[in-house]
Amino acid sequence: MYDMNDSVDAASSTPALTYPLGAAPGQGEAVEVAPGVLWLRMRLPMALNHINLWALEDGAGWTLVDTGMQTEETVAAWQAVLEGPLAGRPVKRVICTHMHPDHIGMAGWLTRRFDCPLWISRLEYLTCRTLVADTGREAPPDAIRFYRGAGWDSAALERYKARFGGFGKMVYALPDSYRRITAGDEVLIGDRAWRAVVGRGHSPEHVCLYCPQLGVLISGDQVLPRITPNVSVFPTEPDADPLTDWLESLAAIALAVPGEVLVLPSHNDPFHGLHARIQQLIDGHERALLRLTEALREPKTASEVFELLFRRRVDGEVLAMATGESIAHLNCLLRRGLISRETDATGVLWYRRV
Numbered sequence: 238m239y240d241m242n243d244s245v246d247a248a249s250s251t252p253a254l255t256y257p258l259g260a261a262p263g264q265g266e267a268v269e270v271a272p273g274v275l276w277l278r279m280r281l282p283m284a285l286n287h288i289n290l291w292a293l294e295d296g297a298g299w300t301l302v303d304t305g306m307q308t309e310e311t312v313a314a315w316q317a318v319l320e321g322p323l324a325g326r327p328v329k330r331v332i333c334t335h336m337h338p339d340h341i342g343m344a345g346w347l348t349r350r351f352d353c354p355l356w357i358s359r360l361e362y363l364t365c366r367t368l369v370a371d372t373g374r375e376a377p378p379d380a381i382r383f384y385r386g387a388g389w390d391s392a393a394l395e396r397y398k399a400r401f402g403g404f405g406k407m408v409y410a411l412p413d414s415y416r417r418i419t420a421g422d423e424v425l426i427g428d429r430a431w432r433a434v435v436g437r438g439h440s441p442e443h444v445c446l447y448c449p450q451l452g453v454l455i456s457g458d459q460v461l462p463r464i465t466p467n468v469s470v471f472p473t474e475p476d477a478d479p480l481t482d483w484l485e486s487l488a489a490i491a492l493a494v495p496g497e498v499l500v501l502p503s504h505n506d507p508f509h510g511l512h513a514r515i516q517q518l519i520d521g522h523e524r525a526l527l528r529l530t531e532a533l534r535e536p537k538t539a540s541e542v543f544e545l546l547f548r549r550r551v552d553g554e555v556l557a558m559a560t561g562e563s564i565a566h567l568n569c570l571l572r573r574g575l576i577s578r579e580t581d582a583t584g585v586l587w588y589r590r591v
């Protein structure tokens with residue numbers, strides 16, 4: 238649901254990318270990465286242990302881009318930043334690139350504190366409201382059917398039931414209304430226009446912000462330099478094909494944003510080499526799809542292709558994410574007409590090359 242994909246996909250080295258900035262800001266610090274653009278970093282309680290956030294000068298105040306996960310530590314980090322490098326100007330607006338808890342987790346806390354609006358795309362806002370509403374519910378039969386169909390054993394299904402509904406615990410009460418951002422919008426921040434460039438596949442309507450005047454792209458999780466973002470199918474839409482969305486939107490971003498921009502990603506460090514990185518992400522998935530097609534000469538379940546796709550063992554913590562990602566690749570091959578799918582008497586789905 239949120240990004241831990243670095244632990245699934247061993248990041249490859251990327252000689253075409255360069256990292257022009259120095260060390261990342263520490264807790265309570267900010268680094269100016271372009272005129273009026275401040276880099277903040279906050280910790281995350283998981284394998285991917287940090288997120289980058291951005292504060293943009295906006296007249297007499299600030300526009301914040303992304304907010305960190307709801308934890309006591311993030312509250313303390315925001316207090317330090319608001320009394321430190323951001324002191325003296327109020328937050329006028331909070332923009333969230335997408336609805337994953339490390340991005341939207343503190344949006345409600347910040348918008349209430351400053352009585353300011355949340356700007357976000359419609360699908361991200363509504364999807365987040367849906368996921369938050371699952372908190373406290375029992376895992377639905379649809380989800381159990383989905384993971385049983387992927388080949389999970391009963392121990393894995395029991396662990397899933399015990400953990401279900403955790404999303405809302407990582408998100409402070411959302412604002413009850415929002416201002417919609419749509420692909421192509423020009424968002425005026427201070428005296429600079431930032432164009433909304435939408436990506437799909439990692440999340441439903443992920444907003445990147447491109448400022449031609451500064452030559453800067455805030456890429457969110459859509460383009461990360463050292464991590465392959467998670468692209469998953471979830472039980473709410475078992476036949477979804479997010480990988481096709483992902484590949485198409487990456488190609489569209491390469492056309493919409495010039496290669497020489499400074500990319501400000503949500504994880505890892507700011508970098509140059511946008512087009513090289515996009516090509517590498519696309520090529521990595523296409524190679525995985527080829528390996529998968531080859532391997533499916535023999536019928537297999539979604540759980541039987543983890544090692545082939547991720548080149549590592551998958552267990553416990555990352556099982557649901559790896560399963561979602563396997564099914565994303567399988568559904569993409571189904572859509573391309575390269576494989577077929579059959580359900581056996583026990584409800585398990587088997588895929589094979591046609």
Ligand SMILES: [Zn+2]
Nearest residue numbers: 239240337458
């Ligand atoms: Zn994300």
